[in-house]
Every structure is written in C-alpha cells, then in structure tokens.
Amino acid sequence: MNKLFYCFIIFPALLISGCQSSPETEEAAQSITEEKLLSHIEVISSDEFEGRATASEGEEKTVNYLVNELESLGVSPGMDNGSYVQEFPLLGQTVEPSSASYTLKQNGQVLNDLEFRADFVAWPANEAEQVDVNDAELLYVGYGIQAPEFDWDDYKDADIEGKVLVFKNSDPSYDENIFGGEGRLYYGRWSYKFEKAADMGALGAIIIHTTPTAGYGWNVVSNSWSGEQFYLKSEEGEAETMPDFNSWLTEPVSAELFEAAGLNLNEMLEAADDPEFQPVPLDGITVDVDLEANYSNMSSRNVLGEIKGNDPDLMDQYLIFTAHYDHLGITNPVEGDSINNGALDNAAGVSSLLNLAEAYKMVQPEMQRSALFLFVGAEEMGLLGSKYWAANPTVHPGNVTANFNLDGMQVYGQTEDVVLVGYGRNTITDVFEDYAQMGDRTIAPDPYPEQGYFYRSDHFALAQIGIPAVFPNPGQEYINKPDDWSETVDSLDTANYHSVNDEINELWDLSGMEQDVRLFFRTSFDILNRNEMMEWYSGDEFEAVREEMLEEAP
Known part of the structure; x- marks a missing residue:
C-alpha cells in the first residue's frame, strides 16, 4: 500500500x-x-x-x-496539439420516403407492398446513395448470435452469401448462466445484428419488431429511423462495411411473412431460444428493396481537459x-x-x-x-x-x-x-x-x-x-420524500425525456x-x-x- x-x-x-x-x-x-x-x-x-x-x-x-x-x-488542454477540442466529421443520411419501396413476394407474386414508417423502416448502408435489391431470398437465423464462450452458434454453417437475414431481437434470457440472464448483452442489440449480417456476407438484414424483445413500441422504431440519421464519416474508400441495407419490420407484417412461408411467427421466435436452433429458410418468399438516400456533410466536437x-x-x-x-x-x-x-x-x-x-x-x-x-x-x-x-x-x-x-x-x-x-x-x-x-x-x-x-x-x-x-x-430509495415520490419522479422522467419539458422545475x-x-x-x-x-x-x-x-x- x-x-x-x-x-x-x-x-x-x-x-x-x-x-x-x-x-x-x-x-x-x-x-x-x-x-x-x-x-x-x-x-x-x-x-x-x-x-x-x-x-x-x-x-x-x-x-x-x-x-x-x-x-x-x-485544467490543461487534453489534445496533444495544445487544444481542448477534438473535431470529427459527420455524415447525415436522409432516406427519401416517396421512393422507399419494400415488396414481399411469394413464388414471384406480390404478397405485400409495405408502407414506409407504418410497416417498415429501411436505409442504405456503406454510405450508398441507392439500393436496388430484387428477388432476394430470406433466411431466419433466430437471434443471429455467434458466442463461443456460451457454445452458441445460430448459423450452423448455413449458406449466408447473398441472402437477407431475418433476426429475432434481443438475446436468450431463460438461463442466468448465459447472456446475462434477464440482462441484455451486446449480442441482444440491433447494432450487433446488423454488424453480424455484414460479417456473414449477407445482402441485407431484417429485425422483427416486438415490444417485449425491443423494450419499446413500433412508434419508437418508426420515429428513430425514418428521419435523418447520422454517422461518423469514413475516410475515402473506407466506408463502414455493412449489408446493402438494414431494416425493421412490424410484428403483424412479420407474422404474415412467416405464415406465407408455412411457419408460425410465435413458434419461430420461441425456437430461437434453443441452442440447437438451425437457420430456417422462408421458402418461396423473396424481397425487393428500392431505397434512395441523400447525404450532408457536417462536423461536431469533443472537448477534453486533463489534470x-x-x-x-x-x-x-x-x-x-x-x-x-x-x-x-x-x-x-x-x-x-x-x-x-x-x-x-x-x-x-x-x-x-x-x-x-x-x-x-x-x-x-x-x-x-x-x-x-x-x-x-x-x-x-x-x-x-x-x-x-x-x-x-x-x-x-x-x-x-x-x-x-x-x-x-x-x-x-x-x-x-x-x-x-x-x-x-x-x-x-x-x-x-x-x-x-x-x-x-x-x-x-x-x-x-x-x-x-x-x-x-x-x-x-x-x-x-x-x-x-x-x-x-x-437511486430510487428516496429520503424524506412522500411515499409515492419514486413514482412521481418516474412519471416526470417519462414525460420530460427528449422533449421541450426537460427543464429545471420546481420539484x-x-x-x-x-x-x-x-x-x-x-x-x-x-x-x-x-x-x-x-x-x-x-x-x-x-x-x-x-x-x-x-x-x-x-
């Protein structure tokens, strides 16, 4: 000591x-x-x-x-050049709703022309301005997790190349000894699903939205992914490697999709909890995706000080x-x-x-x-x-x-x-x-x-x-406050979060x-x-x- x-x-x-x-x-x-x-x-x-x-x-x-x-x-500047500021480039991406087309087909015939925001959200990856995917096959991969430390592999050497992967959101929660039990590891995040689709050589990625697996309703997905998105701008020729497109589908649309393939959505979501799960092709089902995106350049800054x-x-x-x-x-x-x-x-x-x-x-x-x-x-x-x-x-x-x-x-x-x-x-x-x-x-x-x-x-x-x-x-165990103070605070936080009401108030x-x-x-x-x-x-x-x-x- x-x-x-x-x-x-x-x-x-x-x-x-x-x-x-x-x-x-x-x-x-x-x-x-x-x-x-x-x-x-x-x-x-x-x-x-x-x-x-x-x-x-x-x-x-x-x-x-x-x-x-x-x-x-x-406090001294935190940058080697004597500055307090670390500037970084950003890229804003906006998908054109009027040109966003997402068509599910069964044996070559239109099954459902989906509506942007109401039924799906999707966006091009890799800083692409356009996506044009036709007759892509769909493969359900459960959670889509590869976790050697838990002896878990949802892919089982399946042929992924050129397919669109369909994911259940979240990660297994039935056993406290794997994946943090009721807690959610990074394996359960939507970003992991998209990254894994790219690693596996997939053409695109679809996440099935359900409120329990996401932790929030479809309105959150629709609002979050239908407006301008922002990314760290890559160096020329070094765009982030992702599938051609990433997307979410609503639960009702997903249920229709699985039913057309002769499958039950709820049964397939439940099957994903089995370590022996095998990827399931959605036989006869394909997807056409057309997307256009506009980009804008901007920058932001970190501020660093050191003692x-x-x-x-x-x-x-x-x-x-x-x-x-x-x-x-x-x-x-x-x-x-x-x-x-x-x-x-x-x-x-x-x-x-x-x-x-x-x-x-x-x-x-x-x-x-x-x-x-x-x-x-x-x-x-x-x-x-x-x-x-x-x-x-x-x-x-x-x-x-x-x-x-x-x-x-x-x-x-x-x-x-x-x-x-x-x-x-x-x-x-x-x-x-x-x-x-x-x-x-x-x-x-x-x-x-x-x-x-x-x-x-x-x-x-x-x-x-x-x-x-x-x-x-x-914390949540308040001292010298009314018995219902925790509930009052929770309701305030819910009402004020990401709104004009997040201000200093009398409470x-x-x-x-x-x-x-x-x-x-x-x-x-x-x-x-x-x-x-x-x-x-x-x-x-x-x-x-x-x-x-x-x-x-x-």
Missing part, C-alpha cells in the same frame, strides 16, 4: 479508518455543492444555448463555454470521466416552446464533470495517475462523439484504469441507494460499494437489465476498447446530486491512486480486449 496516504477522517458524522483520503481530499469533496452544480445547468440549459443540437450555433456556444470553464479552472498526476510511474495512466453535452436543439413547438433545453439530459452530467474537475484541481498534488475530462458531442445521434474518441483515442486504452460516465443525474432529492449500470462487471463495483457503505448508502444493480442500458450511453464505446466502465444512475432538489457527485469524487480518487488498475471480471465480454490493450500499451 505504498504511495498512498492513509488516515482517519470525519465522513458525514461517521469515523472511518483505512480509507485513502486526507483533509485536502475531503475538503475537495465538500466543495461540490448544490449551488455550484445548479449554476452550470442554469447556463447551458438556458434558451440562449438553443438546445445544444449537433453542428448548430448552440453547440458552438456550448463548446466555447466548456473551454472557457476549463481554462478558468486551470496531470505526479507519480513518475503512473502519471501517464488515466481515469476518464465522460458526459455528453449535446441535446436535441430546436424542434416543432409544443404550446409555444420549441427549445429542447436538456437540463437533465445532459446539462446535469456536464455540470457534474466541471465540478469534479474543480475538486480534482484542489487535490492535484495528491494525484498519482492523471484525470481526463471528456465532454463528448453527438451522443444523441448514436454515441458518435465517444465512438470517434474510441477510434482515435488521445490516451492508449491500455493506459486507462477506468471510465465514469455521467448521463442524467439525481435531481429529485437524496436517496439511500445509487444505481450502478455495469454493477458486478468490473472491479470498480467493489470500490463503489466500499465508499457507499461509509456513507450508509448502498449500490444497486440496474433494475431494468433487460433494457440493455449498458450499451446505450457513451461508456459503451470505451468498454469496447477494453476500458473498465460504469454508468452511475439515480428539483439537488441535495441528491450533491450527495452522488461527492461519492463519485471519493470513489474515483481512490481508483486513480491505487497501485493496481481496474479490470473486468473473469468471463466478461470485454475481458479479452482489455488484456490485449494492456499488452499493447506503451
């Missing part, structure tokens, strides 16, 4: 021994206050910032604000904090309001990072490793800022001990618990539990593991390159946010100063890439 200063401190009226702290670190933790947390939220969620849409004047104002704040705190550690052997290793600063910008008016201010999502997370940076500057002399504060752009477009950083890291992933991702905070009061998305997947959990216990609090796992939240925020891109990551979420109580961010500071400061780096638990899906990155690290 060399290089660490151990002492007794007073920690919320509790005497604690053996913790890695000092009067200076506790003073830094106490410097994180409700008032300071609210101040940044008030600024960047104001109408002046126009909802912080990507590639907008609101983004420009937000980036300038972040750079100015980091400079005023004495350097002092240990000669550890200062080139980092703990990374992430929070996305973008939101939805200006949309159609609702009762005269058209600005999506994004106060909770994610001005609150941005403010937390700025307050953590200020606290870390207070204890910089005690820091052994370094801290990187990464404010990412274009999260609402598909985690694009974090994906870009992961593909172009400013720190080698093998030199990063952990990632704390803050996206949405506890703004409705203090809680006895903190939810940790990523609970039990890596050793960060252990440290969190120690510090929560010191404050008479508990760490709770994600209460909705079937929703796959671990794969839906910016930490996921860092996990994919091996970095142990966690995504703290608000906000940032004592809970103050409590949580202080916990994140104490926990992260311990992790940053430990001799050992954080690691994924044995058998985790990111363990192998972590080991690879550690070996490659300079």
Whole structure:
C-alpha cells in the first residue's frame, strides 16, 4: 500500500479508518455543492444555448463555454496539439420516403407492398446513395448470435452469401448462466445484428419488431429511423462495411411473412431460444428493396481537459470521466416552446464533470495517475462523439484504469441507494460499494437489465476498447420524500425525456446530486491512486480486449 496516504477522517458524522483520503481530499469533496452544480445547468440549459443540437450555433456556444470553464479552472488542454477540442466529421443520411419501396413476394407474386414508417423502416448502408435489391431470398437465423464462450452458434454453417437475414431481437434470457440472464448483452442489440449480417456476407438484414424483445413500441422504431440519421464519416474508400441495407419490420407484417412461408411467427421466435436452433429458410418468399438516400456533410466536437498526476510511474495512466453535452436543439413547438433545453439530459452530467474537475484541481498534488475530462458531442445521434474518441483515442486504452460516465443525474432529492449500470462487471463495483457503505448508502444493480442500458450511453464505446466502465444512475430509495415520490419522479422522467419539458422545475432538489457527485469524487480518487488498475471480471465480454490493450500499451 505504498504511495498512498492513509488516515482517519470525519465522513458525514461517521469515523472511518483505512480509507485513502486526507483533509485536502475531503475538503475537495465538500466543495461540490448544490449551488455550484445548479449554476452550470442554469447556463447551458438556458434558451440562449438553443438546445445544444449537433453542428448548430448552440453547440458552438456550448463548446466555447466548456473551454472557457476549463481554462478558468486551470485544467490543461487534453489534445496533444495544445487544444481542448477534438473535431470529427459527420455524415447525415436522409432516406427519401416517396421512393422507399419494400415488396414481399411469394413464388414471384406480390404478397405485400409495405408502407414506409407504418410497416417498415429501411436505409442504405456503406454510405450508398441507392439500393436496388430484387428477388432476394430470406433466411431466419433466430437471434443471429455467434458466442463461443456460451457454445452458441445460430448459423450452423448455413449458406449466408447473398441472402437477407431475418433476426429475432434481443438475446436468450431463460438461463442466468448465459447472456446475462434477464440482462441484455451486446449480442441482444440491433447494432450487433446488423454488424453480424455484414460479417456473414449477407445482402441485407431484417429485425422483427416486438415490444417485449425491443423494450419499446413500433412508434419508437418508426420515429428513430425514418428521419435523418447520422454517422461518423469514413475516410475515402473506407466506408463502414455493412449489408446493402438494414431494416425493421412490424410484428403483424412479420407474422404474415412467416405464415406465407408455412411457419408460425410465435413458434419461430420461441425456437430461437434453443441452442440447437438451425437457420430456417422462408421458402418461396423473396424481397425487393428500392431505397434512395441523400447525404450532408457536417462536423461536431469533443472537448477534453486533463489534470496531470505526479507519480513518475503512473502519471501517464488515466481515469476518464465522460458526459455528453449535446441535446436535441430546436424542434416543432409544443404550446409555444420549441427549445429542447436538456437540463437533465445532459446539462446535469456536464455540470457534474466541471465540478469534479474543480475538486480534482484542489487535490492535484495528491494525484498519482492523471484525470481526463471528456465532454463528448453527438451522443444523441448514436454515441458518435465517444465512438470517434474510441477510434482515435488521445490516451492508449491500455493506459486507462477506468471510465465514469455521467448521463442524467439525481435531481429529485437524496436517496439511500445509487444505481450502478455495469454493477458486478468490473472491479470498480467493489470500490463503489466500499465508499457507499461509509456513507450508509448502498449500490444497486440496474433494475431494468433487460433494457440493455449498458450499451446505450457513451461508456459503451470505451468498454469496447477494453476500458473498465460504469454508468452511475439515480437511486430510487428516496429520503424524506412522500411515499409515492419514486413514482412521481418516474412519471416526470417519462414525460420530460427528449422533449421541450426537460427543464429545471420546481420539484428539483439537488441535495441528491450533491450527495452522488461527492461519492463519485471519493470513489474515483481512490481508483486513480491505487497501485493496481481496474479490470473486468473473469468471463466478461470485454475481458479479452482489455488484456490485449494492456499488452499493447506503451
């Protein structure tokens, strides 16, 4: 335990021994206050910032604000060229609804001409402007998963080349010993299905939508995939390799499709849970797909600041904090309001990072490793800022001990618990539990593991390159609030999410946010100063890439 200063401190009226702290670190933790947390939220969620849409004047104002704040705190630029800004190119894609044609055929005869948005959504891949597919055969591949660690292969050496693959969404959940049980691994994400179709040489991909397997209704699919989509722009000649097209079909259309092939949709969905499942051709059924897409060029930016550690052997290793600063910008008016201010999502997370940076500057002399504060752009477009950083890291992933991702905070009061998305997947959990216990609090796992939240925020891109990551979420066991307060908060979050109503309101109580961010500071400061780096638990899906990155690290 060399290089660490151990002492007794007073920690919320509790005497604690053996913790890695000092009067200076506790003073830094106490410097994180409700008032300071609210101040940044008030600024960047104001109408002046126009909802912080990507590639907008609101983004420009937000980036300038972040750079100015980091400079005023004495936080150094995080780029090698002395800049705080990492710019990245984006490509916007819009499918022309009037020309989007999706025709199912049976033995060469039209079975169903589908309606865009109502029956299907589809888009060209690989930055293609047009898709023209005729009489493509369909092959149902169940979940479409290949997972050697679970001895699972849905393809069974089937002939995939030139076919359109039909997938059941999600992943098997009947056995807690595989695929995380009720939790959803990346294997269950729609993005995995599309990537796997490309790997297998498929011509196209279809995901069958059902509300239970998706976790949301068809309206979410239709709204999400029928407007402009955004991608990281590839270098010339290096477009992302995908099938010619990706698509979703509604459950009723899918049922009709299977029935025409002499199959029952529900029976086929159930059959996918069998490890011995064999791909099933939809005999006599083909699909014609015609799509046209227009593209627009734009760019967004990540903002990076770093606070350097002092240990000669550890200062080139980092703990990374992430929070996305973008939101939805200006949309159609609702009762005269058209600005999506994004106060909770994610001005609150941005403010937390700025307050953590200020606290870390207070204890910089005690820091052994370094801290990187990464404010990412274009999260609402598909985690694009974090994906870009992961593909172009400013720190080698093998030199990063952990990632704390803050996206949405506890703004409705203090809680006895903190939810940790990523609970039990890596050793960060252990440290969190120690510090929560010191404050008479508990760490709770994600209460909705079937929703796959671990794969839906910016930490996921860092996990994919091996970095142990966690995504703290608000607790649900409220202190000194009405008995139905949790239900009230849930209804508010549902009503306000991705709407013009995501604003500071009269029910906000940032004592809970103050409590949580202080916990994140104490926990992260311990992790940053430990001799050992954080690691994924044995058998985790990111363990192998972590080991690879550690070996490659300079």
